[in-house]
Amino acid sequence: MDFRDSPEEAAFRDQARAWLTANATPRDPAQVEPGVFEHWPSAEQMQAARAWQRRKFDAGWAGVFWPPEYGGRGGTIMQQIIWNQEERRVVTPPAVLLMGQGHVGYTLLSHGTPEQKQRWLPPTLRGEYAWCQLFSEPGAGSDFAALACAATREGDAWRIRGEKIWISDGAYADFGFLVTRTDPDGPKHKGLTCFVVDMRAPGVSVLDVRHPNGGSHFSHVRFEDLRVADADRVGAVNDGWRVALTTLMYERFFVGAWGSSGAFGGPQLRHLLELAAKCERNGRSALQDGAVRQRLAAFAVRAKALTHMSYRVLTTVSQGGIPGPEGSIVKMEFARMSQEMANFGLELMGPEAMLAGTDAPWDGVFQAALLENPCMRIAGGTDEIQRTIIGERLLGLPQEQPPPKGLPFRDMPRGGGWRSPLGDDAPRRSGAF
Numbered sequence: 077m078d079f080r081d082s083p084e085e086a087a088f089r090d091q092a093r094a095w096l097t098a099n100a101t102p103r104d105p106a107q108v109e110p111g112v113f114e115h116w117p118s119a120e121q122m123q124a125a126r127a128w129q130r131r132k133f134d135a136g137w138a139g140v141f142w143p144p145e146y147g148g149r150g151g152t153i154m155q156q157i158i159w160n161q162e163e164r165r166v167v168t169p170p171a172v173l174l175m176g177q178g179h180v181g182y183t184l185l186s187h188g189t190p191e192q193k194q195r196w197l198p199p200t201l202r203g204e205y206a207w208c209q210l211f212s213e214p215g216a217g218s219d220f221a222a223l224a225c226a227a228t229r230e231g232d233a234w235r236i237r238g239e240k241i242w243i244s245d246g247a248y249a250d251f252g253f254l255v256t257r258t259d260p261d262g263p264k265h266k267g268l269t270c271f272v273v274d275m276r277a278p279g280v281s282v283l284d285v286r287h288p289n290g291g292s293h294f295s296h297v298r299f300e301d302l303r304v305a306d307a308d309r310v311g312a313v314n315d316g317w318r319v320a321l322t323t324l325m326y327e328r329f330f331v332g333a334w335g336s337s338g339a340f341g342g343p344q345l346r347h348l349l350e351l352a353a354k355c356e357r358n359g360r361s362a363l364q365d366g367a368v369r370q371r372l373a374a375f376a377v378r379a380k381a382l383t384h385m386s387y388r389v390l391t392t393v394s395q396g397g398i399p400g401p402e403g404s405i406v407k408m409e410f411a412r413m414s415q416e417m418a419n420f421g422l423e424l425m426g427p428e429a430m431l432a433g434t435d436a437p438w439d440g441v442f443q444a445a446l447l448e449n450p451c452m453r454i455a456g457g458t459d460e461i462q463r464t465i466i467g468e469r470l471l472g473l474p475q476e477q478p479p480p481k482g483l484p485f486r487d488m489p490r491g492g493g494w495r496s497p498l499g500d501d502a503p504r505r506s507g508a509f
């Protein structure tokens with residue numbers, strides 16, 4: 077593992093830092109970031125996010141890793157990560173445009189036609205298009221290849237019928253990156269096809285899904301005879317599994333690399349220390365209590381281990397390799413640790429833990445985290461799925477029992493007999509087909 081920048085990386089970092097220092101305010105590193113699952117961004121927040129993106133674009137800092145013909149800087153993936161680390165040091169509008177510039181953008185770069193890239197990528201980089209990722213369905217989450225949202229060919233267009241759930245940013249996305257089933261008679265991984273869809277087209281309805289904390293972050297999206305031109309298909313017909321894997325690979329990679337910016341545990345740990353200094357245990361400051369000190373030390377060790385595991389992901393990339401299952405360890409451990417930190421904060425507070433919002437210590441960040449953090453153990457692959465990846469790919473354990481080879485999707489049991497909110501009353505076996 078090598079923690080140092082190469083001379084070229086250090087020069088790039090200096091350049092990025094200089095621009096950010098001149099164009100933004102430094103961020104207080106102790107500040108806990110606002111919960112990602114609070115509320116949809118306001119019109120002002122959207123506008124601020126688009127303006128910040130445009131400013132970066134005009135200065136040549138948007139899409140560090142994207143090719144110049146699509147408005148990018150033509151840099152390396154390592155430079156993109158350095159930029160991400162440096163951008164975290166300054167105050168920026170909420171990251172509501174991340175999906176398009178992140179994994180969806182990279183997927184289009186890898187699998188889009190030159191015409192599609194020209195049409196969607198430069199406006200995305202300029203902050204004009206917000207995106208969402210339309211993969212999960214009721215009955216197809218962990219086993220996302222079991223999805224049933226149907227696309228049927230009609231001349232030079234497709235008719236889409238089905239639904240997607242847990243769609244982050246769905247309420248304000250301009251476009252969605254959609255995976256559909258185009259061949260129910262083939263094996264489940266072989267009959268998928270990807271499209272870009274206009275989220276405001278007739279035939280698309282976007283419903284709010286509420287969180288336990290009253291916030292909104294995702295949507296339930298229904299497609300009722302949405303027509304999509306064949307020109308908006310991404311990748312070959314029935315090759316959608318390969319295309320979608322690119323999206324998932326980038327998603328996991330960026331989560332794995334994210335911890336290198338100190339995002340994991342750092343601010344929460346500072347708050348826990350301050351809280352412990354103010355709370356009492358057995359008639360003295362909780363910071364003097366051996367059991368509290370041990371818990372805090374254990375969190376500090378875990379947070380450091382996570383940061384270093386992220387560095388391992390980065391080192392692999394910086395040396396031209398493809399990151400392995402380390403990203404699964406980072407993601408799973410970060411989610412568990414965040415949840416445990418929130419629980420411990422409330423434990424320390426005692427009766428004050430029952431307060432909420434601005435009445436609570438630190439405006440209720442621990443209370444909010446308690447309700448939000450379980451989401452992190454599900455999003456981007458649940459703990460159990462990450463454990464399977466670690467077991468099979470890191471520990472070399474035998475593979476999970478795969479479904480019988482060649483079994484047509486149509487004949488596969490799926491989703492535990494889930495019933496469709498679109499109306500058909502029978503338990504679904506193969507969705508809209």
Ligand SMILES: Cc1cc2nc3c(=O)[nH]c(=O)nc-3n(C[C@H](O)[C@H](O)[C@H](O)COP(=O)(O)OP(=O)(O)OC[C@H]3O[C@@H](n4cnc5c(N)ncnc54)[C@H](O)[C@@H]3O)c2cc1C
Nearest residue numbers: 209210211212217218242243244451454455456457458460
């Ligand atoms: C915050 C958040 C944001 C999200 N954003 C998006 C988004 O933008 N777009 C999108 O398409 N989706 C999104 N999702 C959906 C997410 O990808 C799914 O929730 C996730 O993949 C799990 O699928 P599921 O909810 O259907 O649970 P299921 O797959 O039904 O799992 C239920 C339980 O069974 C366990 N389980 C399932 N299979 C196995 C197995 N093989 N071995 C062991 N245990 C198993 C799971 O671990 C889990 O505990 C988001 C989810 C969250 C929480």
